[in-house]
Amino acid sequence: xxxxxxxxxxxxxxxxxxxxxxxxxxxxxxxxxxxxxxxxxxxxxxxxxxxxxxxxxxxxxxxxxxxxxxxxxxxxxxxxxxxxxxxxxxxxxxxxxxxxxxxxxxxxxxxxxxxxxxxxxxxxxxxxxxxxxxxxxxxxxxxxxxxxxxxxxxxxxxxxxxxxxxxxxxxxxxxxxxxxxxxxxxxxxxxxxxxxxxxxxxxxxxxxxxxxxxxxxxxxxxxxxxxxxxxxxxxxxxxxxxxxxxxxxxxxxxxxxxxxxxxxxxxxxxxxxxxxxxxxxxxxxxxxxxxxxxxxxxxxxxxxxxxxxxxxxxxxxxxxxxxxxxxxxxxxxxxxxxxxxxxxxxxxxxxxxxxxxxxxxxxxxxxxxxxxxxxxxxxxxxxxxxxxxxxxxxxxxxxxxxxxxxxxxxxxxxxxxxxxxxxxxxx
Amino acid sequence: xxxxxxxxxxxxxxxxxxxxxxxxxxxxxxxxxxxxxxxxxxxxxxxxxxxxxxxxxxxxxxxxxxxxxxxxxxxxxxxxxxxxxxxxxxxxxxxxxxxxxxxxxxxxxxxxxxxxxxxxxxxxxxxxxxxxxxxxxxxxxxxxxxxxxxxxxxxxxxxxxxxxxxxxxxxxxxxxxxxxxxxxxxxxxxxxxxxxxxxx
Numbered sequence: 001x002x003x004x005x006x007x008x009x010x011x012x013x014x015x016x017x018x019x020x021x022x023x024x025x026x027x028x029x030x031x032x033x034x035x036x037x038x039x040x041x042x043x044x045x046x047x048x049x050x051x052x053x054x055x056x057x058x059x060x061x062x063x064x065x066x067x068x069x070x071x072x073x074x075x076x077x078x079x080x081x082x083x084x085x086x087x088x089x090x091x092x093x094x095x096x097x098x099x100x101x102x103x104x105x106x107x108x109x110x111x112x113x114x115x116x117x118x119x120x121x122x123x124x125x126x127x128x129x130x131x132x133x134x135x136x137x138x139x140x141x142x143x144x145x146x147x148x149x150x151x152x153x154x155x156x157x158x159x160x161x162x163x164x165x166x167x168x169x170x171x172x173x174x175x176x177x178x179x180x181x182x183x184x185x186x187x188x189x190x191x192x193x194x195x196x197x198x199x200x201x202x203x204x205x206x207x208x209x210x211x212x213x214x215x216x217x218x219x220x221x222x223x224x225x226x227x228x229x230x231x232x233x234x235x236x237x238x239x240x241x242x243x244x245x246x247x248x249x250x251x252x253x254x255x256x257x258x259x260x261x262x263x264x265x266x267x268x269x270x271x272x273x274x275x276x277x278x279x280x281x282x283x284x285x286x287x288x289x290x291x292x293x294x295x296x297x298x299x300x301x302x303x304x305x306x307x308x309x310x311x312x313x314x315x316x317x318x319x320x321x322x323x324x325x326x327x328x329x330x331x332x333x334x335x336x337x338x339x340x341x342x343x344x345x346x347x348x349x350x351x352x353x354x355x356x357x358x359x360x361x362x363x364x365x366x367x368x369x370x371x372x373x374x375x376x377x378x379x380x381x382x383x384x385x386x387x388x389x390x391x392x393x394x395x396x397x398x399x400x401x402x403x404x405x406x407x408x409x410x411x412x413x414x415x416x417x418x419x420x421x422x423x424x425x426x427x
Numbered sequence: 428x429x430x431x432x433x434x435x436x437x438x439x440x441x442x443x444x445x446x447x448x449x450x451x452x453x454x455x456x457x458x459x460x461x462x463x464x465x466x467x468x469x470x471x472x473x474x475x476x477x478x479x480x481x482x483x484x485x486x487x488x489x490x491x492x493x494x495x496x497x498x499x500x501x502x503x504x505x506x507x508x509x510x511x512x513x514x515x516x517x518x519x520x521x522x523x524x525x526x527x528x529x530x531x532x533x534x535x536x537x538x539x540x541x542x543x544x545x546x547x548x549x550x551x552x553x554x555x556x557x558x559x560x561x562x563x564x565x566x567x568x569x570x571x572x573x574x575x576x577x578x579x580x581x582x583x584x585x586x587x588x589x590x591x592x593x594x595x596x597x598x599x600x601x602x603x604x605x606x607x608x609x610x611x612x613x614x615x616x617x618x619x620x621x622x623x624x625x626x627x
Contacts, residue, residue, distance in 0.1 A: 022555040028520040029547060032527045044537040047529070047583025048544030051576020055569055099559070152555065232439045259450070
C-alpha cells in the first residue's frame with residue numbers, strides 16, 4: 001500500500017549474512033600460516049597469520065536481521081533503448097555500507113551499481129539505471145542489496161524482485177504523412193479537395209446571393225468590377241488503419257522483420273494520431289487482433305498496448321475480410337508493415353485493394369536465405385529472390401505501392417513520393 | 428561519519444589491476460626464487476602461477492556478464508563455461524596457499540618470510556578493493572589492527588631469528604624490537620576490541 005506521497009511503503013526483508021570474500025581470504029591466510037607454523041615449527045609463519053587473525057577477531061555478531069527496502073520505478077512507461085531507473089530506498093543502520101545493483105532479467109541492460117556510504121540519515125535512496133533492449137513484456141530482474149560492515153568482513157544480502165513491465169517499441173521517425181485525395185466528411189486537419197470552412201485558400205469565384213460578405217475578395221472585385229469571393233478548402237480528418245504483420249520474425253536480432261514492423265507501426269500510429277486522424281490497428285499474427293479507428297491519447301495507449309501484447313507467430317490466422325466494418329471503415333488509408341513472407345497476408349492485401357481501399361505496403365524484409373556453396377542451394381536462393389520480386393511486382397500492378405524500409409532511416413525517406421502530394425484514392 | 432551516494436565501479440580499475448599484477452609477480456617470484464629441485468616445489472610454483480593468472484583474469488572479467496545463451500555456437504559455449512569455472516574457484520586463496528608452501532622450502536632467513544607475509548596481506552587487500560570497486564580509504568578502520576598484526580609479525584620474525592643470531596648486541600637489539608612490537612600490537616588492538624565489545 002502506498003504512503004502519503006504515493007510511494008510504496010518500506011518492506012522489512014530478512015538479511016542473509018555471511019563471511020565476505022575478503023574475510024574468507026584472510027581466513028585462508030591465517031589457517032595456512034598457523035598450520036605451516038605448527039607443522040614446520042617456524043614461528044615466522046605464525047607471524048604471517050597474525051594480521052589476518054587480528055582482523056578476523058573483529059567480526060561482529062550484532063547485525064541487523066532485517067532491512068527496510070522500498071523499491072519503485074521512476075517511469076510508468078518503458079520504451080526499448082530508452083534508459084529508465086529503479087529508485088531504491090534503504091533504511092539501513094548508518095554504519096553499514098550498502099551496494100545496490102540490478103541483476104537484470106532477459107533483454108534488460110543494467111547500469112552500474114550504486115554505493116550508499118554510511119550516513120547519519122536513517123533512509124538512503126539510490127537510482128539504478130536500466131535500459132530495456134527490446135520491446136515486449138519482460139521481467140526487469142532483481143534488485144540486490146549488499147550490506148558491508150566497517151571492517152568489510154561480513155556481508156548481508158537482500159534480493160527484491162522487480163515487476164514485469166511492458167516495454168514499447170521505439171517508434172520510427174515519421175514527420176510527414178500520406179493523405180488521401182478523398183476524405184470522409186468529418187472535421188479534421190487535412191485540407192480536402194471540396195470547398196468548406198477551412199483556413200486554406202482554395203480559389204476565387206463570383207459572389208452569389210446567400211454567400212457570406214466577410215469572404216469577399218476585394219482585389220478581385222475591384223479588378224473585375226463584380227463581387228468575387230474567396231473560397232477555402234474543407235478540413236477533414238482521415239481514417240488510417242495500420243496493419244502489422246507479425247507472422248514472421250527473420251533477420252538479425254535487434255532489427256528483425258518483427259522489430260521493424262512494430263517500430264514502423266508505432267511510428268505511424270504516433271504520427272497520424274498527433275495530427276488528429278482516426279487511427280485503427282490490426283495485428284496479423286497467430287490470431288487477428290484489432291482496434292477500430294479512434295482518436296486521442298487514451299486511444300494511443302490502447303493501440304500501443306495492443307501492439308506489445310498481441311500474440312505473434314506462424315499459425316493460421318483468419319482472413320482480413322472477416323473483420324467487422326468498424327475495423328476497416330470505407331475510404332480508409334491502409335498502411336501495411338510486412339516482410340511479405342506470408343502468402344495469406346499478400347492475398348489479404350489484394351482483397352483489400354479489390355474492395356476499393358487505398359493500401360500502401362511498407363516492406364521490412366531485411367534478410368534472405370543464406371545459400372551454401374552448392375549449385376542447388378544457389379539456384380534455390382535465386383528462385384526465392386525472384387519469387388519475392390514477383391510478389392512485390394504483382395502488388396504494384398494492382399495499384400498497391402510497395403516501398404522498402406530498412407529500419408535505419410526515418411520512414412519519411414521511403415514514403416517521400418507519397419507524402420509530397422495527396423495519394424489518389426481509387427474506387 | 429559522512430554520508431553520501433556514489434556510483435560503484437567508478438573506481439579506476441586498470442591502475443589497481445596493474446598493482447595487483449605487480450604484487451602477484453612479486454609474491455610468486457619472492458617465494459619461488461631461487462628455484463629448488465623436487466616435485467613439490469615445481470607443483471607449488473606452477474599452481475601459484477596458474478592461480479595468480481586466474482585470479483587476475485577473474486578480477487578483469489568481474490564486470491563482464493556471463494553469457495546465458497545455451498543455444499549459442501561452440502566457441503560461445505566454451506567461453507561461457509570458461510568464465511563460469513574461472514569465477515567458481517577462489518584463485519587468490521589457492522595462490523596464497525601455494526606461495527606459503529613454496530616459502531616453507533625457501534632457504535632464506537625468517538625476515539624473508541616476514542616480508543612475504545606483508546606482501547600477501549597487501550595483495551589480499553588490493554584484491555578486495557578491486558573486487559568491490561571500493562577506494563583504499565575503506566580500509567582505514569582496519570589500519571590499527573593491520574599495524575598491530577604487522578607488529579606481531581615482526582615479533583615472530585624476531586623470535587625466529589634469535590636462535591640464528593650470534594650472542595651479543597644484535598641479539599639484544601632484536602629482543603628489544605620484539606618486545607616493543609608486542610607492546611605496540613597490544614596498544615593498537617585493545618581499543619578496537621574494547622570498542623567492538625561495547626557495540627555488542
